[in-house]
Amino acid sequence: MHKNTKMIILLAILAVGLLTFYTLYGLNPDIYFYQMPSRLKRIVAIVIVAVAIAVSTVIFQTIVKNRILTPSIMGLDSVYTFIQTAIVFLAGVSSPLLLNSQYNYFLSMGVLVLFTLFVFKFLFKVTKNNIFLLLLIGIILGTFFGNLSTFMQILISPEDFSILQGTLFGSFNAIDESLLGITGIIVIVMLVFVFKDFHTLDVLSLGRDHALNLGINYDRKVSYLLIIVAILVSVSTALVGPIMFLGLLVVNLAHELLKTFRHSYLILGTALISIITLVIGQMVVQFVFGNNIELSVIINLVGGVYFIYLMLRRNRT
Numbered sequence: 001m002h003k004n005t006k007m008i009i010l011l012a013i014l015a016v017g018l019l020t021f022y023t024l025y026g027l028n029p030d031i032y033f034y035q036m037p038s039r040l041k042r043i044v045a046i047v048i049v050a051v052a053i054a055v056s057t058v059i060f061q062t063i064v065k066n067r068i069l070t071p072s073i074m075g076l077d078s079v080y081t082f083i084q085t086a087i088v089f090l091a092g093v094s095s096p097l098l099l100n101s102q103y104n105y106f107l108s109m110g111v112l113v114l115f116t117l118f119v120f121k122f123l124f125k126v127t128k129n130n131i132f133l134l135l136l137i138g139i140i141l142g143t144f145f146g147n148l149s150t151f152m153q154i155l156i157s158p159e160d161f162s163i164l165q166g167t168l169f170g171s172f173n174a175i176d177e178s179l180l181g182i183t184g185i186i187v188i189v190m191l192v193f194v195f196k197d198f199h200t201l202d203v204l205s206l207g208r209d210h211a212l213n214l215g216i217n218y219d220r221k222v223s224y225l226l227i228i229v230a231i232l233v234s235v236s237t238a239l240v241g242p243i244m245f246l247g248l249l250v251v252n253l254a255h256e257l258l259k260t261f262r263h264s265y266l267i268l269g270t271a272l273i274s275i276i277t278l279v280i281g282q283m284v285v286q287f288v289f290g291n292n293i294e295l296s297v298i299i300n301l302v303g304g305v306y307f308i309y310l311m312l313r314r315n316r317t
Contacts, residue, residue, distance in 0.1 A: 004258050004265045011257075011272035018279040019043055026287065042172045044180050046282060049172075049236045049243075050250075050274035052187050055194055056232035057247030058254075058267050059225050062205050064132075067255065068310060070247040071233045075142020077242035079115050082145040083108050084167045089152040093163045101176035104167075109238035116230030169241055169294035172282055183235050190228050194267070197225070201263040243296045245303020250274040252310060 023039050060071045087097045087104075097103050119138055153161055200221060203211050211218045254270040281295050 004260055004262075004269075007257055008265065008269055008272070011269060011276070015272050015275045015279070018276055018283075019046075022279055022283055025283075041175060041177045041180065042282065043279075044184070045172050045175050045240060046278045047275055048180065048184050048187055049240055050278050051191070051271045052232040052236040053243065053247050054250055054270040054274040055191065055267055056229045056236075057251045058263065058270050059194070059201065060229050060247075061251060062201050062263070063222055063225060065205070065207065067252055068248070068307070070245075070251075071229055072242070072244050072247070074116065074119055074138035075145060076112055076116065076233055076237060077244055078142040078144075078146040078149065079112060080108060080237050080242050081168055082149045083111055084164060085149040085152045085156075088160050088164045089156055093160050098167070102179065105176070105179050105238050109234050112234035112237060113230055116234060117227065167241065169296045171294045171296065172240055172278075173285075173291055175240065179239060183239050186235050187232065190232050193228055197221075198264045198267075201225075202261065205261050205263075241296060243299050245300050245307060246274065246277065248310075249299070249303040249306050250277055252306070 023036075023043060027035050027039075057070050061067055061069060084098070084104075087095055087107075091097060093099075097107055119134070119141065153164065156164070200216060203214050203216055204218070204221065204225075206214075208218050211221075250273045251270050253273050254266055257273075258265050258269050260266060277299070278295070281298050284298060285291060285293055285295050
């Protein structure tokens with residue numbers, strides 16, 4: 001048995017074990033039937049978000065050929081923050097667009113997808129398929145929306161701002177279970193398209209020139225894959241909020257553990273590590289801090305430290 005296959009099996013066993021432990025730990029026999037549905041809902045959300053972020057980050061890093069960059073570099077987190085802030089600024093905290101999770105989900109998802117398609121499709125033509133110029137423009141747009149959000153947040157009342165803050169952090173504690181089905185279906189459909197391109201992704205990782213020489217329509221394939229990335233990142237962000245450093249953390253851990261560029265191993269391993277990371281983070285939030293802190297704070301703290309480590313190691317190299 002290949003060593004990477006063994007590692008995948010070990011990661012799968014660890015993921016299932018942690019999911020089972022989280023489901024059963026600390027259940028009160030008197031209110032068992034009330035606690036279990038809530039735990040199961042969070043588990044489903046964790047798996048969906050973990051897979052979406054893992055797959056989208058692997059594809060994105062394959063395209064840009066850089067293990068430091070993630071889809072969030074395109075400013076999606078800033079756009080999500082801008083959407084929520086604009087709702088409060090223009091319509092107030094009593095707006096159905098903020099209070100109704102379904103309205104908020106579809107609005108956020110729609111705007112994020114449209115924004116990302118604009119960046120990937122229109123700007124792709126303007127920049128003549130220059131990935132790094134595209135990333136630079138994405139960073140500028142992200143900074144613009146971030147500053148615009150900050151400006152509006154200064155103008156709203158402190159009470160409205162405190163309510164708004166609760167929507168700007170990634171969390172699995174207040175998910176509308178009616179949204180899990182549609183999000184799961186979207187993610188599964190995207191995965192079907194990705195699975196058809198495992199070998200194509202291996203070729204794309206060699207670079208544009210090699211891909212063209214091997215008969216790949218590079219520009220068309222990259223545009224197609226970036227649309228998949230846009231949809232996966234958008235639905236996960238709309239469901240639970242932004243978790244900025246998760247993709248960076250889990251993909252680099254997968255590279256360290258698997259030591260391979262074969263995407264059949266890499267994507268599956270990254271998805272399992274992502275599930276493990278989110279489950280451990282959720283257990284820390286729920287059982288250690290008593291839900292007094294958001295999961296994205298922990299993930300971003302660990303991911304930020306790991307990001308600094310990667311930068312220092314890369315400079316030494």
